[in-house]
Amino acid sequence: MSYSIKEMFYTLQGEGTHAGRPAVFCRFAGCNLWTGREADREQAICQFCDTEFVGTDGLGGGKFATAVQLAERIASFWPVGAEAADDRRFVVLTGGEPLLQVDAELIDALHAQGFMIAVETNGTIAAPAGLDWICVSPKAGSTLVQKSGHELKVVVPQSGFSTADLKAMEALDFEQRRVQAMDSAQPMARRSAMEWAVQWCLDNPRWMLSVQTHKTLGIR
Numbered sequence: 452m453s454y455s456i457k458e459m460f461y462t463l464q465g466e467g468t469h470a471g472r473p474a475v476f477c478r479f480a481g482c483n484l485w486t487g488r489e490a491d492r493e494q495a496i497c498q499f500c501d502t503e504f505v506g507t508d509g510l511g512g513g514k515f516a517t518a519v520q521l522a523e524r525i526a527s528f529w530p531v532g533a534e535a536a537d538d539r540r541f542v543v544l545t546g547g548e549p550l551l552q553v554d555a556e557l558i559d560a561l562h563a564q565g566f567m568i569a570v571e572t573n574g575t576i577a578a579p580a581g582l583d584w585i586c587v588s589p590k591a592g593s594t595l596v597q598k599s600g601h602e603l604k605v606v607v608p609q610s611g612f613s614t615a616d617l618k619a620m621e622a623l624d625f626e627q628r629r630v631q632a633m634d635s636a637q638p639m640a641r642r643s644a645m646e647w648a649v650q651w652c653l654d655n656p657r658w659m660l661s662v663q664t665h666k667t668l669g670i671r
Contacts, residue, residue, distance in 0.1 A: 458509025465665025
């Protein structure tokens with residue numbers, strides 16, 4: 452299959468378990484919970500997305516005819532001669548919804564390039580075998596299909612997810628559970644969401660806090 456990529460860039464992972472780790476981000480175009488058009492946001496299942504994933508016109512973006520071509524392009528963003536912390540380069544497949552496109556051929560091609568492969572998904576599509584790190588961020592109103600993985604990351608407070616729903620998620624087969632405060636252009640709303648997330652972790656110690664450090668640092 453061919454692959455449609457919005458953008459690629461080299462940066463530090465900003466969220467979750469691997470926060471601070473150098474990574475190549477590969478953002479896939481398209482999502483199954485929102486078209487990406489502002490006119491459709493109010494009718495979308497996910498209405499709070501802050502990511503541009505429409506088209507293939509971003510830095511490093513484009514259409515790639517084969518998995519090998521895409522893997523080679525991803526590898527080109529890693530600094531020449533630079534070694535990784537555990538001898539594996541790190542790539543984050545994100546979106547949009549990457550699992551609309553990620554397949555066995557791409558996983559094999561990225562492993563051949565020496566990458567540890569992480570994916571950030573909304574969990575509505577079953578993950579293919581071979582991924583090294585699966586982070587699921589479920590969205591209220593969608594059907595959760597991928598119920599296992601390494602990291603569960605829930606944006607809070609999220610309309611449609613009650614505290615009972617969050618507690619029920621503890622039964623899912625994830626190594627780690629995190630809540631992440633809903634971002635907002637309004638400082639008071641942002642502060643309120645962070646206070647909610649912090650208090651949730653204090654009251655429910657099986658959960659940890661995910662902070663969007665890249666926004667604090669002003670990096671991508």
